[in-house]
Amino acid sequence: MTPRKRQQRFEALLREHQRIVYKVAGVYAHAGADREDLVQEIAERLWRSFDSFDARRAKFTTWMYRVALNVAISHLRSAKRYAAEHLEPLDDVHLDTVADSIAAQPDAMDREERVTALHAFIRRLDALNRALVLLYLEDRSYAEIAEVLGISETNVATKLNRIKQKPRGQVGAAQTEGVGYGTR
Amino acid sequence: MELDDMKRVWQEVSAKLDGLQSEYKSLRLDVRKNAAAPPLRRTGAMIWCELLSNGLMVVLLGVFVTHQEAARYIAPALLLMAASIALLASSVLQVRSLLQIDFGDRVVAIQESLERLYVLRLRVIKVTVLLVCLLWVPLAIVLARVISGFDLYSVGSGWIETNVALGIVAIPVLWALARVLGRAFERARWGRFLLDDMTGHGLAEARRRIAALADFAADAQ
Incomplete structure (x- = not known):
């Protein structure tokens, strides 16, 4: 597959399942710029990790959830977000x-x-x-x-x-x- | 509201949002325009920079040692070289860990890998601070020789002994200072985290997160 076709295939899959990206970003980031940042971070990481996606090992949505959640958890963990989102424990x-x-x-x-x-x-x-x-x-x-x-x-x-x-x-x-x- | 009620609410809202395509701005892949820094980009860049600078340091010290005949210059250079090789080895370990991280892998496993990489980096920061305190005299001797040809030994052995002692004393002083300043820098992101790293708070926090990850993954009873 040529790089161009590979990108087209990725973009088609991303469009088809983009709701996953928005849902994950929605629960891990505040509204506004922070959420938009996270959406873009997830999209970029999905693209960078697309080479490692193996349809025989996992469904695309499963893989997409993994990438999105890993990025979102790392995003949440970062110091800036920790300061902004210092959540109290659920008790x-x-x-x-x-x-x-x-x-x-x-x-x-x-x-x-x-x-x-x-x-x-x-x-x-x-x-x-x-x-x-x-x-x-x-x-x-x-x-x-x-x-x-x-x-x-x-x-x-x-x-x-x-x-x-x-x-x-x-x-x-x-x-x-x-x-x-x-x-x- | 029970969890199943929440699920119904969630699906109601999701269905509505899914129907409104305008709610999801058509997500496009535009890496060049993306200003956000994906996880690990900054850390990854720092790890590669450290690998290069540590490698360069080993090479430069090697060149210095081969062009010196006097043991009084070779000894401090060899000390610095040993420290640089140790830091280079840690950089290689970090690069290896970094390359093994695949965000498409299972969440618990990847978060654990990220935490372990973080722990490794914290240890390197602590060791680097320690080495700077202990080895700054040999570093000054070599740098003075390389930059101006000045022989720091000519200042007298008292100077060297005093500064080595100061370097040793600086370790607990810096640690205590970091603890005090840690509170003052509570709102300054980089200051606070660097100081937390030096005092070991960051390391303790990372270890706590690794333990919590293992606990989460362990089969619940």
């Missing part, structure tokens, strides 16, 4: 606040409020748990989540079950500070 108080605000007006809550609550929840997760939850929300199978993250399917199921079973506070044990990495 009982945080989750209770989110859950209580929803429980208080379950019927009155419009979509915007629910979306805000969802984003508040995601943004309080540490980098790895954020990736796990994002892939779950994106309706990826446990097998694909395991493939992207590099953990076992059992581990994915256990972590998600914990979050599902204990959504109001007890998830705190599975989180650390925003930029750090989660524990079990």
Whole structure:
């Protein structure tokens, strides 16, 4: 394949699946210039890593999630972002606040409020748990989540079950500070 | 709101956004116009620069040693050469680690590789600061000889002994200073991180992240 054709093929794939780039950037960066920067960083890294993509080893979307998440986590970890995004740890108080605000007006809550609550929840997760939850929300199978993250399917199921079973506070044990990495 | 409710909200919003193509500015590959620095670009550039400068240092010191006959110049040059070779070896290790990082690989594995590379760099920074403190007298002797032909030994052995002692004393002083200044530079990105690196806070933080990565990857009970 000529370099020109290779680039055309990449650009076609990128256009087809660009929502993945925007979704990942959306949960790892603030709105505005920071998010645009991250989108561009991901796109550039995807292109630079395209040579290593082997369709026999992974689906394009799986590979794309891996690259996008690796770039986004590194982006989040960088000192500048750490200072700007110094997130507090997700503990009982945080989750209770989110859950209580929803429980208080379950019927009155419009979509915007629910979306805000969802984003508040995601943004309080540490980098790895954020990736796990994002892939779950994106309706990826446990097998694909395991493939992207590099953990076992059992581990994915256990972590998600914990979050599902204990959504109001007890998830705190599975989180650390925003930029750090989660524990079990 | 349960996680499954969140999933429904997410998919509702996603479906709406996916329908509005204008929400996603058509993503184009435009590397030349891209002002953002992808991860590792800056670190990678620094690692390659260090490899070249350490290699150059070894070569220049080799040339210096071969053109000297007096042992009093060869000895400090050999000390510097040994330090340069050690730093060159660390640069080679870093380049090897850097080249092995494939962002298309599994997230936990790549983040661990990045953290290990970071740990290696932090160690090199600490060792470099230590070497500068300990070897600045031999460096001054060689530089004075190369630049002006001046013989620093002629100043007297007292000068050399005092400065070697000062270099040794400088290590704990710098460490203490870094701890104090670390607080003052809390808002200055580069100052704070360099000082954190010197005091070992950065290293401790990186080790904590590696442990947390291993914990995340370990099968949950």
